[in-house]
Amino acid sequence: LWTEGKFLVAGRLGLGCNLRLNDRLAINIEGNANVLSDKFNSKKAGNADWQFNALVGLTIKFGKGYKEIPPVYYEPEPVVVEQPKPAPVVEQPQPRKEVVVQPMKQDIFFALNSAKIQDDQKSKIDMLVEYLQNNPSAKVKVTGYADANTGNPKINKSLSEKRAGNVADALKAKGITTDRIMVDSKGDTVQPYKAPEENRVSICIAE
Numbered sequence: 707l708w709t710e711g712k713f714l715v716a717g718r719l720g721l722g723c724n725l726r727l728n729d730r731l732a733i734n735i736e737g738n739a740n741v742l743s744d745k746f747n748s749k750k751a752g753n754a755d756w757q758f759n760a761l762v763g764l765t766i767k768f769g770k771g772y773k774e775i776p777p778v779y780y781e782p783e784p785v786v787v788e789q790p791k792p793a794p795v796v797e798q799p800q801p802r803k804e805v806v807v808q809p810m811k812q813d814i815f816f817a818l819n820s821a822k823i824q825d826d827q828k829s830k831i832d833m834l835v836e837y838l839q840n841n842p843s844a845k846v847k848v849t850g851y852a853d854a855n856t857g858n859p860k861i862n863k864s865l866s867e868k869r870a871g872n873v874a875d876a877l878k879a880k881g882i883t884t885d886r887i888m889v890d891s892k893g894d895t896v897q898p899y900k901a902p903e904e905n906r907v908s909i910c911i912a913e
Contacts, residue, residue, distance in 0.1 A: 717741040734763035809913035816906045821868035835880045846912040847888040854894035855902045863893035873908045
């Protein structure tokens, strides 16, 4: 027998398998071979010692069985793609149309040596009123005249003033304010027309 300590190398080779019979039973089969140094058992045979083992076992599973759990699939969260905000719409100012108001001219004629507005001239007053109502920013200038072939300058001056004043009063009576009426008179110093009777007039220009 060996009396001193020895360090010996051993080798092992094995093969095993597990045969499943059902959910609770299985057979285990194993075979292995061990190779030892010749000095392992203090005998000298000149060759290594071999040991062979064959094992058969039975596995029994106790307790609750298991059930197959179906896999759980999670729907991916929807990816919210933020749409770019539309550029603000800048409204271009529309070009302002300038309304050109055409001036209106009316000649209010009078009888000889008279400042009374005759009936056949009153429609002209109405047209002036309508024009001024439709054009709130418009004003009217009333200029009175007299025929130089009749009367004298003093009488004609007074007569032309009365003619212009009566036309202005007629416009005021129909709702035209004083600040929109300008009154002037020329007497017989200015003769706008060739015919004498046409100079017995109040010329009205609205614009």
